[in-house]
Amino acid sequence: MRAPDSDLPLQFDRIEYRAGNRSILDIGSLTISNGAPTAVIGPNGAGKTTLLRLGMGLLEPGAGRITWGRRQHAAPVRRAFLFQRPVMLMRSAAGNIDYALASVKTPRGERKRKIAELLALVGLSGFEDRPARRLSGGEQQRLALARSLARDPEILLLDEPTASLDPAAAKSVEDVLRAVANRGVKIVLSTHDLGTARRLAGDVILLHRGRIVEHSASETFFKQPKTEEARRFQAGDLLI
Amino acid sequence: MFSSAFWMLITGDPALYRIISLSLYVSLTATLIAALAGLPLGALLALKEFPGRNAVIVIVNALMGMPPVVVGLAVFLLLSRSGPLGSFGILFTPRAMIIAQAILITPIIAALARQTIADLWVQYRDELAAMNVGTAGSVATLLWDGRFSLLTALLAGFGRASAEVGAVIIVGGNIDGFTRTMTTAIALETSKGDLPLAIGLGAVLLLIVIAINALAWFVRRTGERLAGAT
Numbered sequence: 001m002r003a004p005d006s007d008l009p010l011q012f013d014r015i016e017y018r019a020g021n022r023s024i025l026d027i028g029s030l031t032i033s034n035g036a037p038t039a040v041i042g043p044n045g046a047g048k049t050t051l052l053r054l055g056m057g058l059l060e061p062g063a064g065r066i067t068w069g070r071r072q073h074a075a076p077v078r079r080a081f082l083f084q085r086p087v088m089l090m091r092s093a094a095g096n097i098d099y100a101l102a103s104v105k106t107p108r109g110e111r112k113r114k115i116a117e118l119l120a121l122v123g124l125s126g127f128e129d130r131p132a133r134r135l136s137g138g139e140q141q142r143l144a145l146a147r148s149l150a151r152d153p154e155i156l157l158l159d160e161p162t163a164s165l166d167p168a169a170a171k172s173v174e175d176v177l178r179a180v181a182n183r184g185v186k187i188v189l190s191t192h193d194l195g196t197a198r199r200l201a202g203d204v205i206l207l208h209r210g211r212i213v214e215h216s217a218s219e220t221f222f223k224q225p226k227t228e229e230a231r232r233f234q235a236g237d238l239l240i
Numbered sequence: 241m242f243s244s245a246f247w248m249l250i251t252g253d254p255a256l257y258r259i260i261s262l263s264l265y266v267s268l269t270a271t272l273i274a275a276l277a278g279l280p281l282g283a284l285l286a287l288k289e290f291p292g293r294n295a296v297i298v299i300v301n302a303l304m305g306m307p308p309v310v311v312g313l314a315v316f317l318l319l320s321r322s323g324p325l326g327s328f329g330i331l332f333t334p335r336a337m338i339i340a341q342a343i344l345i346t347p348i349i350a351a352l353a354r355q356t357i358a359d360l361w362v363q364y365r366d367e368l369a370a371m372n373v374g375t376a377g378s379v380a381t382l383l384w385d386g387r388f389s390l391l392t393a394l395l396a397g398f399g400r401a402s403a404e405v406g407a408v409i410i411v412g413g414n415i416d417g418f419t420r421t422m423t424t425a426i427a428l429e430t431s432k433g434d435l436p437l438a439i440g441l442g443a444v445l446l447l448i449v450i451a452i453n454a455l456a457w458f459v460r461r462t463g464e465r466l467a468g469a470t
Contacts, residue, residue: 058369081370087363090385099381103371151371 007068007078007154009033015064025050025210036202037187043239046207048190052157056081080153084160086144088132096132100150118146138169158189206230244436263421267401270341278346282353283379303347312410315340332413340407345397352393357382388460395456
């Protein structure tokens with residue numbers, strides 16, 4: 001089923017991104033390969049969203065090179081993105097997923113079954129005919145997750161997927177992400193929530209003021225952080 | 241006066257019905273053609289960045305207010321015997337009227353469609369980019385998902401076409417039984433002093449416009465509710 005070209009590893013090479021005169025992101029090299037989820041954490045404005053958007057190819061870096069499977073400018077065929085505020089198409093819940101399935105040329109005959117599977121995966125069985133824009137915020141978030149999974153991605157980038165959810169809804173999203181990761185999809189998510197990062201991530205990237213302060217295995221990051229910033233961030237101190 | 245206009249409608253006066261059906265045929269065909277040109281044009285202006293785009297938008301918006309007689313004159317010059325398209329010999333035929341009305345309302349449909357599509361594009365842009373949807377696919381998606389709002393643009397175009405008299409009278413010639421529409425007949429009958437027929441036609445024209453708007457409103461409301469557009 002998989003297309004021959006792989007999008008992994010995702011490599012950032014001396015990436016700089018500026019908005020006007022302001023530097024938003026300035027990182028050395030960063031490689032994201034197959035494996036357990038990668039969590040990107042850091043305070044507001046640290047550059048988490050910019051890093052994810054660059055990794056999706058939605059933004060062009062001002063300087064440096066981004067490669068997917070060692071290819072530059074690879075179209076986002078094998079990757080999917082879950083926006084912090086996902087926009088539902090003006091269609092039914094099933095229609096939204098069908099659109100994503102069609103975008104990766106899933107044969108018409110298989111779509112109905114896949115729609116049912118994906119809705120079941122995110123706990124929205126029976127919501128097929130509901131207008132997507134009239135679902136609650138949490139339901140829309142889960143539908144958007146199902147829609148991004150419909151593209152059968154190799155890399156799934158998620159921008160604060162649990163930020164606007166209550167703890168129960170956040171947990172159900174985490175469960176879905178864990179199941180997806182176990183199926184071999186590489187997950188990269190940004191989060192404010194250290195709990196989410198601790199429960200899901202295999203490695204953690206701490207961003208601060210557009211720079212990578214620390215990138216370690218989750219175990220190391222939470223038990224013996226190498227940097228003062230990581231220690232303080234976990235202790236709940238403000239990083240200014 | 242009113243009673244004789246009413247009487248003509250009830251008895252199904254053939255001359256009257258020929259005028260009504262020609263008017264509808266010309267304006268609906270013109271709206272269809274203008275939609276085929278105006279909707280993609282509006283979508284491209286909404287999506288594509290190119291040099292001079294803002295100038296084109298201003299011009300299209302300005303052309304919404306084009307005087308029908310000017311369009312009529314331009315089409316007349318194009319189609320007249322000595323004009324560049326004179327060899328087709330379609331001046332003073334319903335075809336010429338359709339062409340004139342289509343030209344008149346294409347900017348209206350394009351400008352209103354551009355606004356609608358641009359608003360939707362702001363919302364959809366990132367999601368479609370993340371789903372690797374190209375320009376053609378995006379245009380198709382925006383036209384489809386915005387179809388109920390775009391109906392309003394088509395209605396505005398149809399309303400303008402069915403109400404104008406300046407263009408069709410110049411390129412159609414108001415020939416009895418061949419190119420006479422409701423508006424040209426009203427103009428003629430009024431100047432002749434045959435007010436009952438003019439009033440009758442005026443009432444029919446109003447009723448048709450109201451009926452079509454009511455139908456479109458119903459379609460839009462029902463459609464939006466079923467598709468969950470809001």
